[in-house]
Structures are given as C-alpha cells and as structure tokens.
Amino acid sequence: MNGAGDSDEAAYRATLVKRILIGGLVIGTALIVPTLLIAFRAGDLPIVFFDSSIYLAFVAIAALRNLSPRLLTVSLVGLGGILGTFLVFHYKVGGVGDAWMLTAAILATLFFGGTGGITACLIMALVYGGRLLAGSLGLLAWHPDTAAYALHALNVVGLSALSCFAIARLFEWFRISMQRQGSLSRQLRYRQLELEQADQERTLAEKRAEYLESHDRLTRLPNRHSFLKELERALAASERRGKILAVMALGLDRFRRITEVRGSAAGDVIATEAAARLSRSFRLDDVVGRVGDDTFLIFFPDIQDQDDISTIIQKGRRAFDRSFPASGVDLAVSASFGMALYPNDGRKAEDLIRAAESALHIAKDDGAGSCRFFDADLYSRLLDRLSIEHEIGEGVRQGAFEPWYQPKVDCLGRIVGVEALARWNLSGGGLRLPADFIDIAERTGRIMELGKMVLHKACLRAVGWGKAGLPPIPVSVNLSPIQFRSDDLVREIREVILETGLEPSRLDLELTESGLMGDEHDTIEKLAELKAIGIHVSIDDFGTGYSSFAMLKDFPVDTVKLPKSFVEPLPGDIRASMVAEAVIDLAHNLHFSVVAEGVETYDQFSWLDRARCDHYQGYLFSPPVSPREFERVLARGLPAIVQ
Ligand code: C2E
Numbered sequence: 001m002n003g004a005g006d007s008d009e010a011a012y013r014a015t016l017v018k019r020i021l022i023g024g025l026v027i028g029t030a031l032i033v034p035t036l037l038i039a040f041r042a043g044d045l046p047i048v049f050f051d052s053s054i055y056l057a058f059v060a061i062a063a064l065r066n067l068s069p070r071l072l073t074v075s076l077v078g079l080g081g082i083l084g085t086f087l088v089f090h091y092k093v094g095g096v097g098d099a100w101m102l103t104a105a106i107l108a109t110l111f112f113g114g115t116g117g118i119t120a121c122l123i124m125a126l127v128y129g130g131r132l133l134a135g136s137l138g139l140l141a142w143h144p145d146t147a148a149y150a151l152h153a154l155n156v157v158g159l160s161a162l163s164c165f166a167i168a169r170l171f172e173w174f175r176i177s178m179q180r181q182g183s184l185s186r187q188l189r190y191r192q193l194e195l196e197q198a199d200q201e202r203t204l205a206e207k208r209a210e211y212l213e214s215h216d217r218l219t220r221l222p223n224r225h226s227f228l229k230e231l232e233r234a235l236a237a238s239e240r241r242g243k244i245l246a247v248m249a250l251g252l253d254r255f256r257r258i259t260e261v262r263g264s265a266a267g268d269v270i271a272t273e274a275a276a277r278l279s280r281s282f283r284l285d286d287v288v289g290r291v292g293d294d295t296f297l298i299f300f301p302d303i304q305d306q307d308d309i310s311t312i313i314q315k316g317r318r319a320f321d322r323s324f325p326a327s328g329v330d331l332a333v334s335a336s337f338g339m340a341l342y343p344n345d346g347r348k349a350e351d352l353i354r355a356a357e358s359a360l361h362i363a364k365d366d367g368a369g370s371c372r373f374f375d376a377d378l379y380s381r382l383l384d385r386l387s388i389e390h391e392i393g394e395g396v397r398q399g400a401f402e403p404w405y406q407p408k409v410d411c412l413g414r415i416v417g418v419e420a421l422a423r424w425n426l427s428g429g430g431l432r433l434p435a436d437f438i439d440i441a442e443r444t445g446r447i448m449e450l451g452k453m454v455l456h457k458a459c460l461r462a463v464g465w466g467k468a469g470l471p472p473i474p475v476s477v478n479l480s481p482i483q484f485r486s487d488d489l490v491r492e493i494r495e496v497i498l499e500t501g502l503e504p505s506r507l508d509l510e511l512t513e514s515g516l517m518g519d520e521h522d523t524i525e526k527l528a529e530l531k532a533i534g535i536h537v538s539i540d541d542f543g544t545g546y547s548s549f550a551m552l553k554d555f556p557v558d559t560v561k562l563p564k565s566f567v568e569p570l571p572g573d574i575r576a577s578m579v580a581e582a583v584i585d586l587a588h589n590l591h592f593s594v595v596a597e598g599v600e601t602y603d604q605f606s607w608l609d610r611a612r613c614d615h616y617q618g619y620l621f622s623p624p625v626s627p628r629e630f631e632r633v634l635a636r637g638l639p640a641i642v643q
C-alpha cells in the first residue's frame with residue numbers, strides 16, 4: 001500500500017463520516033420530536049430521557065468542528081452502540097434496539113474495517129447475553145424465554161456479522177480498486193510528466209539543432225544558410241526604402257598555410273579572434289557570418305555614399321592591424337576583401353554573395369591585403385577558371401594530357417631536337433592550350449601528376465621514334481617550378497627513364513628562371529644530380545626573371561633559351577638586338593648553347609644566325625604539332641627555309 005492510496009482512502013472516509021453525521025443530524029432532527037411525543041404520551045420517560053440525551057450528544061458532536069474523523073467516527077459508533085444497548089435492555093424484544101446495534105456495527109466496519117465489525121458484533125453478543133442474564137437474574141422486569149431470546153440474539157448478531165463482513169469485503173474491494181485507480185492515475189501522471197519532459201527535451205534539442213544548423217560552431221556567427229536568410233530580409237527592407245546595401249566577403253590570407261605550419265588549433269584561435277574583432281568593428285545592424293574556414297561574409301544594410309564603403313573597408317582592415325596570439329606566438333594575419341553592392345551587382349541575396357565571393361577570389365590573386373569590387377567580366381573569367389579547376393582532376397585521371405611537339409632546328413633547318421608542349425584533349429573533342437590550365441594546375445597541386453604524365457608520354461614517344469627508325473633526337477620537357485622544388489623530383493625522373501627506357505642524354509628538361517631561384521644550394525644540388533644521370537638542362541625564357549649571369553655561371557646547365565619577347569623585336573630594334581647579342585655571347589662564353597624561341601620571320605632567323613645562335617624554334621619552321629604529324633615531319637624533314 002502506498003501513501004497516495006492511503007491518503008485518498010482517508011479522505012474518502014473523512015468525507016463519508018461527515019456525510020453520515022449530516023444525514024444523521026437531519027434524520028435525527030426530523031424524528032426526535034415525534035419520537036419524544038409518542039414516548040411521552042406512552043409514559044415511557046426513560047426513552048424520552050435517553051433519546052433526547054443521545055440527540056443532544058449527537059448535536060454536540062456535530063458542533064465540535066475540530067474533531068478528527070477518527071474521533072468523530074468513534075463518537076458516532078459509541079452513540080449508536082449506547083442507544084442500541086439501552087433499547088435492547090429497555091424493550092422486551094428486539095426491534096429498534098437491534099437496528100441501532102446493527103447500525104453501530106456497520107459504522108464500526110465502515111471506518112475500522114473487519115476488526116471494527118467483529119469487535120462491534122462481539123460487543124452486541126455481550127449486550128444480548130447481558131440482557132438475557134439480567135432477565136434471568138430478575139434484574140429486569142421481563143425475563144425472556146431463554147431459547148427464543150438466544151435465537152433472536154444469534155440471528156441479530158449473525159445478521160450483523162454478515163452485514164459487517166459484506167461491508168468489510170465491499171470496502172476492501174473498494175479500497176483495492178481505489179488503489180488501482182490511484183496507481184493508474186499515478187502512472188498516468190508519471191507518463192504525462194515523462195511526456196512533458198520528453199516534449200521539453202525535444203523542444204530544447206530542436207532549438208539546439210536549429211541553432212547549430214544556422215550558426216558556425218566555432219565562432220557562433222551565423223553560417224552561410226542563416227546569413228543568406230538575414231541578407232534576404234535586409235534586402236527586402238533596402239528595396240522598400242530604396243537603400244544601397246553592401247556585401248563584403250573577407251578572406252584571411254594564407255590561412256591554410258598558417259594551419260599547415262601552426263596546426264589547426266592555431267587556425268581556430270585566429271578564426272575565433274577574427275570573428276570577435278569583426279563583430280566589434282561594425283555596427284549592430286551590420287551582420288557578420290562565417291561561411292568557410294577562412295572566409296567571412298558581412299553585409300551593411302545602410303550605405304549612403306562612396307565614403308561609407310571606404311569606411312567599412314578601413315574598419316575591416318583595422319581589425320587585422322594587431323597581431324593574433326596563437327600557439328604561443330604573435331602572428332601577423334592580413335585579410336583580402338571582395339565587395340558587391342545592391343542593387344548594381346545583384347538583386348538577390350545569392351547573387352550578391354556570389355558576386356562578393358568572386359571579387360574576393362580575384363582580390364586574393366592580386367596578393368594579400370587586396371580589395372576588389374565585383375566585376376562581371378572578371379567574374380565570367382573566374383567561372384571559366386573554376387570550371388577548369390574542377391575538370392582538371394578528371395582530366396588527370398583520364399590521362400587527357402598529351403604533349404604536342406615543336407621541332408628545334410639548326411641553321412640549315414635540320415631537326416636537332418623537339419620540345420614537348422602539353423595539350424589537354426577535351427572529352428567533347430578539341431584542345432585546351434597550356435595558358436588555360438598550367439597555372440591552375442600549379443595552384444591546385446595537380447601539376448605534379450600532369451607534369452609526370454607529359455614527361456612519361458614524351459619519353460615514350462622519343463623511344464618510339466628510335467624504334468621506328470626515325471632520327472633519335474633529344475626531347476625537351478618543361479618542368480614547373482613546383483615540380484622542380486619537389487623532394488621526389490630526381491627519383492621520379494629516374495623512374496620515368498627506367499620505365500620508358502629512354503637514353504638519359506636524350507632528355508632535356510626546360511626550367512624557368514623562377515623555378516631555379518630561391519634555395520640556390522638545393523638548386524645546384526638537384527641540377528648536379530640530374531646532370532649525373534646524364535640529363536640535359538635548359539633555362540627557359542632566360543632574362544625574363546631575376547637571375548643574373550653571375551648566378552647562371554654556378555648552375556650546371558647546358559642551354560639557355562632566348563625568349564620570344566627578345567626575338568620578336570629583332571632585327572629592327574637596335575636595343576633589343578644589342579641585348580640579344582650580349583646574351584648569346586655571354587652564354588657561349590659560359591659554354592652554354594643558345595636556342596632562340598618564337599622565331600617567326602626569316603629576318604629574325606638570319607639575324608640570329610649571324611649572331612651565332614645555335615638552334616631555333618618557332619612558327620617559321622613549325623608550330624607545335626600532334627605526335628602523329630611530328631612523326632611525319634621527322635621522317636621527311638622540314639621544308640627548306642625560304643626568305
Ligand atoms: P614555353 O616553354 O615558352 O613554350 C613555348 C611556347 O611558345 C609554346 O606555347 C609554343 O607553342 C609557343 N611558340 C613556339 N613558337 C612560337 C612562335 O613562333 N610564335 C608564337 N607566338 N608562339 C610560339 P604553348 O604550347 O601554348 O605553351 C605555353 C607555355 O606553357 C610554355 O611556354 C610552357 O611554359 C608551358 N607549358 C607547356 N607545356 C608544359 C608542360 O608540359 N609542363 C609545364 N610545366 N609547362 C608547360
């Protein structure tokens with residue numbers, strides 16, 4: 001049994017006893033006057049006295065308001081019992097007395113259960129026994145027929161016991177069902193509470209999920225999705241009020257490099273600090289969001305004029321004036337900016353964000369700390385570049401890069417070598433030229449695979465020419481500075497040579513000046529290793545970079561390529577002629593051979609020939625041609641050089 005069931009039951013009993021009291025009072029008040037009158041007329045003074053005493057006692061009990069239900073019950077049972085006992089003794093046979101005795105027993109059962117009922121019935125039996133005894137001892141005027149009276153008493157007590165038993169059982173059943181109901185309702189309440197709790201938890205979880213979905217976890221700033229929503233709302237307001245709105249895309253410069261060197265934790269610290277500084281820098285109605293590891297978007301809903309735009313860019317810059325303390329050091333971090341304006345650069349939130357981000361992309365190309373405004377032409381070029389960036393990986397996987405071949409000739413027009421120049425075979429037919437993809441490949445890191453593919457294919461071709469009985473000319477392959485700086489360069493070249501079976505002396509690697517710059521020691525070491533294998537090395541576009549002849553003399557290279565830009569103004573431009581002549585002479589003095597690039601006219605050729613240039617390359621002899629075409633050219637030679 002549990003507390004809640006008990007208190008329910010006790011409350012029920014208390015109510016019940018009060019109702020019985022009220023009922024008893026009403027019935028007693030209604031009956032007392034006729035009862036007294038009848039008894040008085042009959043001269044039955046004990047009844048008059050007793051009934052009125054019991055009635056008064058009853059009223060007194062009812063008047064005692066603070067009586068506990070238990071005491072009230074005892075009083076009622078007691079009154080019933082006393083009245084019953086009196087009546088049993090007073091009358092010759094049972095009747096009213098029996099009824100009161102029975103009533104008292106039932107009341108006792110109701111409030112004190114089976115034990116109360118049994119006790120009451122025993123007391124009844126004693127009362128009847130006492131009555132019989134009193135009669136037989138002559139203490140009372142009337143002595144009943146013992147057997148008949150005993151039978152009567154047994155019947156009354158038996159009936160009372162039966163009634164009490166029935167009531168006790170009924171009450172027990174009632175109590176159990178009350179308990180059950182109580183436990184059911186408790187379970188129900190529990191369940192309800194559980195449901196309410198689950199509901200609250202779900203709402204909380206939903207709110208949390210919603211927050212996480214709409215905010216950047218690290219900086220707690222709106223993420224792209226919620227920034228877009230906020231921008232949409234702000235644009236609607238700008239449209240109504242005819243205002244200009246600016247969207248700024250802000251990119252942390254060299255962020256990836258910082259995280260590579262200092263670790264991602266340092267990157268997180270910088271991003272968090274940048275977020276805090278930006279949030280502080282701008283007005284409350286300017287919204288800052290983080291949309292990438294190193295990219296923030298900010299919109300400014302109320303732009304009045306050009307000055308406002310300068311101010312916000314200045315504010316953005318100022319946020320990066322101070323260094324960022326990360327991983328125990330103070331790091332200088334700068335930011336680049338891309339700006340787009342509503343309504344000029346777009347009317348929709350997505351378009352404005354795209355415009356600001358593409359402006360940022362281009363600003364980043366300009367160098368750290370740059371700022372660009374959206375420009376539709378630049379944007380379309382950016383889109384081309386992005387699609388190439390996207391396709392280049394697939395191109396590498398499919399082996400779509402293949403070199404074309406441009407011959408190098410001597411002064412008699414005989415083919416003495418060939419340069420392999422990468423071409424991208426597009427899946428829909430057609431070719432893409434290196435200007436469209438080499439720098440992208442370098443930027444995206446694809447140049448390593450692409451370069452290796454071209455090198456491999458060029459070496460295989462060169463081996464094929466020898467096997468086909470064609471002149472075993474050397475093949476020149478361009479190497480990107482990124483490839484040259486790779487620690488694996490020499491190993492990879494060795495591998496290609498082994499795999500293709502090309503004679504190392506037939507391989508010439510063309511390296512740009514910028515590729516050789518930087519770590520001079522490493523450059524010399526690598527060049528020496530390549531030379532040790534037997535490979536030739538040429539410096540491409542010599543004189544267009546920053547290298548000097550002083551440096552050149554230390555590099556173990558074989559050939560210098562006179563760039564097209566030097567050849568183009570020949571022979572008319574006296575200054576250009578002097579420069580070209582000086583370069584050729586000096587290269588010869590250092591025992592390098594000279595290949596002139598971009599020779600397009602006979603005059604250029606004959607001038608270079610007079611300047612004792614060693615070899616020539618250019619449209620005058622042949623443009624780069626497909627491998628099959630080059631085999632034909634190699635087989636029958638080039639047509640004679642004509643003026
Ligand atoms: P580059 O090494 O200076 O190659 C010479 C470029 O000049 C080639 O352009 C060639 O087609 C072009 N050319 C040759 N003769 C003439 C001429 O008489 N007149 C004119 N106007 N142009 C001439 P291409 O094939 O478009 O290659 C451009 C650049 O792309 C190359 O310049 C080279 O730096 C780079 N490149 C090409 N293939 C590869 C490669 O496999 N790997 C790497 N890293 N770079 C490559």
Ligand code: CA
Nearest residue numbers: 419478510540
């Ligand atoms: Ca070249």
